Amino acid sequence: MPVIVLIGAQWGDEGKGKATDLLGDRLDYVVKFNGGNNAGHTVVIDGEKYALHLLPSGILSSNVIPVIGNGVVVDLNVLFQEIDGLEARGIDTSRLRISANAHVIASYNRSLDKVSERFLGSRRIGTTGRGIGPTYADKMNRVGIRVQDLFDESILRQKVTAALLFKNQVLSKIYNRSAVKVEEVVQELLSYVDRLRPYVADTALELSQALDNEKVVLCEAGQATLLDVDHGTYPFVTSSNATAGGACTGSGIPPTRIDRVVAVLKAFTSRVGEGPFPTELHDKWGDYLREVGHEYGTTTGRPRRIGWLDLVIGRYAQRINGVTDFAMTKLDNYDGLDEIPVCVAYDVNGVRHDEMPINQTDFHHAKPIYETLPGWKQDISGCRKFEDLPVEAQAFVEFVEARVGARISIVGVGPGREAVIERHSVLGG
Ligand code: GDP
Numbered sequence: 001m002p003v004i005v006l007i008g009a010q011w012g013d014e015g016k017g018k019a020t021d022l023l024g025d026r027l028d029y030v031v032k033f034n035g036g037n038n039a040g041h042t043v044v045i046d047g048e049k050y051a052l053h054l055l056p057s058g059i060l061s062s063n064v065i066p067v068i069g070n071g072v073v074v075d076l077n078v079l080f081q082e083i084d085g086l087e088a089r090g091i092d093t094s095r096l097r098i099s100a101n102a103h104v105i106a107s108y109n110r111s112l113d114k115v116s117e118r119f120l121g122s123r124r125i126g127t128t129g130r131g132i133g134p135t136y137a138d139k140m141n142r143v144g145i146r147v148q149d150l151f152d153e154s155i156l157r158q159k160v161t162a163a164l165l166f167k168n169q170v171l172s173k174i175y176n177r178s179a180v181k182v183e184e185v186v187q188e189l190l191s192y193v194d195r196l197r198p199y200v201a202d203t204a205l206e207l208s209q210a211l212d213n214e215k216v217v218l219c220e221a222g223q224a225t226l227l228d229v230d231h232g233t234y235p236f237v238t239s240s241n242a243t244a245g246g247a248c249t250g251s252g253i254p255p256t257r258i259d260r261v262v263a264v265l266k267a268f269t270s271r272v273g274e275g276p277f278p279t280e281l282h283d284k285w286g287d288y289l290r291e292v293g294h295e296y297g298t299t300t301g302r303p304r305r306i307g308w309l310d311l312v313i314g315r316y317a318q319r320i321n322g323v324t325d326f327a328m329t330k331l332d333n334y335d336g337l338d339e340i341p342v343c344v345a346y347d348v349n350g351v352r353h354d355e356m357p358i359n360q361t362d363f364h365h366a367k368p369i370y371e372t373l374p375g376w377k378q379d380i381s382g383c384r385k386f387e388d389l390p391v392e393a394q395a396f397v398e399f400v401e402a403r404v405g406a407r408i409s410i411v412g413v414g415p416g417r418e419a420v421i422e423r424h425s426v427l428g429g
């Protein structure tokens with residue numbers, strides 16, 4: 001039965017958490033398939049705010065089984081902090097399943113993330129400092145520690161020893177830090193074993209059986225298309241596949257079982273960290289949208305960089321992810337504007353580009369070509385049907401829809417669970 005993949009169309013923070021939560025009562029499983037606690041999803045239910053980093057947003061729906069897939073990197077300290085925080089607020093987390101093949105973020109990788117960023121200086125990526133990049137690098141270098149390794153103390157010790165053989169040289173000789181002791185890392189990781197055990201499962205097998213039994217599974221991306229290590233603005237990206245393809249490798253669900261791909265597209269653009277951003281605003285409108293949209297990082301609290309909506313990126317996201325439906329969020333943040341510029345193409349050294357330039361240098365030099373749409377100057381947060389929206393807001397959505405290559409099925413008009421217009425069911429139909 002249906003597998004829906006939900007991804008971010010831009011540079012993250014589009015409102016993926018809210019979109020997942022919105023679909024919650026129609027889902028049986030929500031699988032996080034990439035990233036770790038670099039993600040930050042804010043979900044507002046009945047005026048109560050939940051900030052999730054590592055746990056899939058589906059944890060907030062009592063009928064959903066949340067799954068941390070094999071493609072995720074898990075900081076065990078953060079995992080249990082988040083579980084304890086939710087339990088204290090009355091959310092039952094016992095349904096959580098964690099893949100035995102997911103990798104764990106060891107303390108030395110958090111240190112390496114921070115010191116390497118400092119070392120890069122002006123060339124830094126602006127990472128979240130959570131150890132994400134070094135942990136994925138270890139996975140690829142085949143010196144990573146997996147969840148299952150924690151259940152065999154002798155294997156764990158061997159793996160930590162092997163990893164530190166090289167890392168301690170780097171830490172001490174390049175970064176001038178003290179070497180890390182194998183036993184300290186091993187004991188820290190072992191301290192989580194008893195709490196971790198009940199959650200660990202063969203999640204790929206469970207998901208396959210669930211699908212055979214007609215269950216509905218949503219694979220929820222962390223980060224977004226332009227932060228994808230292959231398809232994003234490399235090197236200013238995260239270290240995993242945040243695009244739809246990552247849903248297969250990061251969960252064990254085969255491509256032939258995926259039915260729909262929903263891309264969450266914010267009505268404007270934001271970016272945290274370094275890297276190119278053609279429609280970035282350095283004027284009062286950037287500050288205005290940052291304030292009305294509360295655009296400060298859920299994970300690091302950094303003010304997000306803000307820009308106008310970029311349809312070159314929207315089209316690119318549609319193509320790379322095979323998007324069947326868009327969810328446009330934060331349309332209400334335009335309520336106070338007289339007019340709204342939308343980027344429809346780029347000018348690169350006098351040449352018009354309707355698609356993403358093939359090389360990064362051109363993308364750095366891309367100047368947005370705007371079309372300006374009229375604003376609506378009224379509060380749309382109470383609208384629940386498309387026809388309720390002012391005609392200018394309807395025209396805005398239709399303008400975007402005509403240029404991004406897939407229907408806009410959901411329109412967000414406020415942060416709350418209820419503040420949404422559903423034009424089409426993303427489960428098909
Ligand atoms: P994610 O990382 O993609 O899950 O997004 P974040 O949670 O980091 O950022 C999105 C923010 O926008 C959150 O604070 C949401 O509560 C908020 N949000 C989501 N959809 C809407 C919407 O339609 N309107 C408004 N005003 N806020 C929204």
Ligand code: IMO
Nearest residue numbers: 012013038039040126127128222223238272273
């Ligand atoms: P959600 O899931 C926005 C950015 C960081 C940095 C780059 C690499 O909330 O959309 P990393 O720590 O992953 O190695 O940092 O990626 N980044 C995000 N930006 N939203 C996120 O997640 C992000 N996760 C990572 O700011 O530029």
Ligand code: MG
Nearest residue numbers: 013040041298
């Ligand atoms: Mg976020």
